[in-house]
Every structure is written in C-alpha cells, then in structure tokens.
Amino acid sequence: MVTALVTILVTVFGLVAGWLSAHLVHSYVEEADTEIAVRVDPTCSHCEASIALGDTAPPRWWLRRTMCPLCNHRLAWTWIAVQLAVPVGSLAMLAAWGPNLVLIPFLWLVPVLVVAAVVDARLMLIPRRVAWIGAGVGAALIAVVSVIGGEPGAIKSALVGGAAYFGFLFVMSMISPRAMGFGDVRFSLILGLYLGWISVLLPAVGLFVACILGVVLGLGVRIGSRGQQRHFPFGPGLALGTLIVIAFHEPILSRLIVT
Numbered sequence: 014m015v016t017a018l019v020t021i022l023v024t025v026f027g028l029v030a031g032w033l034s035a036h037l038v039h040s041y042v043e044e045a046d047t048e049i050a051v052r053v054d055p056t057c058s059h060c061e062a063s064i065a066l067g068d069t070a071p072p073r074w075w076l077r078r079t080m081c082p083l084c085n086h087r088l089a090w091t092w093i094a095v096q097l098a099v100p101v102g103s104l105a106m107l108a109a110w111g112p113n114l115v116l117i118p119f120l121w122l123v124p125v126l127v128v129a130a131v132v133d134a135r136l137m138l139i140p141r142r143v144a145w146i147g148a149g150v151g152a153a154l155i156a157v158v159s160v161i162g163g164e165p166g167a168i169k170s171a172l173v174g175g176a177a178y179f180g181f182l183f184v185m186s187m188i189s190p191r192a193m194g195f196g197d198v199r200f201s202l203i204l205g206l207y208l209g210w211i212s213v214l215l216p217a218v219g220l221f222v223a224c225i226l227g228v229v230l231g232l233g234v235r236i237g238s239r240g241q242q243r244h245f246p247f248g249p250g251l252a253l254g255t256l257i258v259i260a261f262h263e264p265i266l267s268r269l270i271v272t
C-alpha cells in the first residue's frame with residue numbers, strides 16, 4: 014500500500030520535474046564565443062515561435078503528438094526525451110532505495126543530471142548554475158537526511174567523494190584541457206557527493222563506467238556524423254554512469270567488498 018502510493022507520488026513528481034526540466038534545457042543557448050550558457054525563451058526549431066511552459070505540459074502535449082503549437086511540426090526529440098528520462102530515472106531511484114527518506118536527495122539528483130547531460134549534448138557546455146545549484150541543494154539534502162537518519166558520518170563520506178571526484182577531474186583538465194572542459198569538472202562535484210554518500214568506493218566505479226560510456230557515446234557520435242564531428246561532450250557519459258552506478262549500487266558494492 015505504501016509502496017503503491019509512493020510509486021504514484023514519484024511518477025507524478027517525475028512527470029512534473031521532467032516537464033520543467035525540458036523547458037529549462039531548451040531555454041539555454043550559448044552566448045557567442047564565450048562558452049557561457051544564457052537563458053532565453055525556448056523556441057521551435059522549425060518556425061522559431063516561442064514555446065511557453067504551458068505549451069508542453071504533459072499529458073496534453075503528448076496527446077497533441079508533441080507538436081509545436083504554432084506550426085504543428087514536432088518539437089526536437091530532446092523535449093520528449095527529457096520529459097521521459099526524468100520520471101524513468103526517478104522510478105529507477107525508487108527501485109534502488111524503496112519508499113525511504115534516503116530517496117528524497119536522489120529525486121533532486123535525477124533532473125539535475127538530465128538537464129546537465131542534455132544541455133551538454135546540445136551546446137557542449139554545462140551551465141554553471143546547474144552545476145553549482147545542483148551540488149549545493151544536493152549537499153544540503155544529503156546533510157539533512159544523514160542527520161535525521163542518525164548517520165551524520167555519512168556526510169563526511171559524501172564530502173570525501175565530492176572532493177575526490179572533483180579533484181581527479183580537475184587534474185585531468187589541467188593535463189588535457191581539450192579532452193576535459195571545466196564544465197565537466199564543476200559537474201563532477203555533485204556526482205562525487207552522491208556516489209561518496211553511498212560509499213567512498215563508488216566515485217571510482219562511477220568514473221570508470223562514465224569513461225566506458227563516454228568512449229561508446231563518442232564513437233557513436235563520430236560514426237553517426239561520419240567522422241565530421243570530432244568533439245563530443247563528456248557530460249552525458251558522466252551523468253548516465255552515475256545513475257547506473259547508483260541504481261545498481263547493491264550488487265556493485267557486494268562484489269567490491271567480497272573480493
């Protein structure tokens with residue numbers, strides 16, 4: 014009964030967060046030659062009409078076959094992808110943690126990861142605010158839930174994880190600024206915080222999975238663009254790697270600790 018109720022709540026949360034996230038993702042554009050993302054009204058890529066928040070509200074927008082309200086062409090696939098990725102990711106977190114207080118910080122993490130990954134895929138940069146506000150609110154939620162749950166020691170583990178992941182990517186970006194932008198370094202703070210909160214062993218696993226995914230996604234982009242696109246963003250691999258490791262933290266940790 015509790016599980017069913019929480020499943021409904023998490024689904025509704027995911028749909029609303031996904032709706033808002035899709036709007037936020039598509040409101041970012043890159044300011045010319047600055048590598049800084051600024052926010053404008055999102056527009057239809059076909060007719061350039063402004064898309065208001067209400068235009069893409071599910072389920073009404075889904076019944077309109079995800080079309081632009083003005084020109085009736087479908088909006089870019091990334092709109093619906095974000096709207097679906099957030100509820101799916103949120104339900105994956107529910108499956109990993111159950112109807113538990115610990116779930117709440119992870120429900121904040123999912124939209125942050127999706128927004129950062131998709132903006133990075135579109136613009137090759139991760140907005141500063143997304144990275145810093147994401148990590149700041151995430152750290153606060155982690156601290157509150159750790160204290161309420163009677164495990165204040167877990168806060169230290171989260172901070173160690175955040176510092177380790179951030180530090181490692183920072184060094185990588187110093188060695189090879191072309192391969193690793195500072196946006197990825199900023200973004201790694203929230204990843205390390207959450208992975209470290211579960212176990213100080215997990216940031217290393219998350220980075221390993223992210224690197225594999227980064228190579229696979231990068232090759233996919235290169236093949237898809239027939240070798241024309243040489244650079245690819247690392248953010249989607251980092252985000253997806255983190256979500257996968259969190260979703261499967263139990264089997265991963267039982268294997269790591271036994272061997």
Ligand SMILES: [Zn+2]
Pocket residue numbers: 057058059060061062081082083084085086
């Ligand atoms: Zn249009």
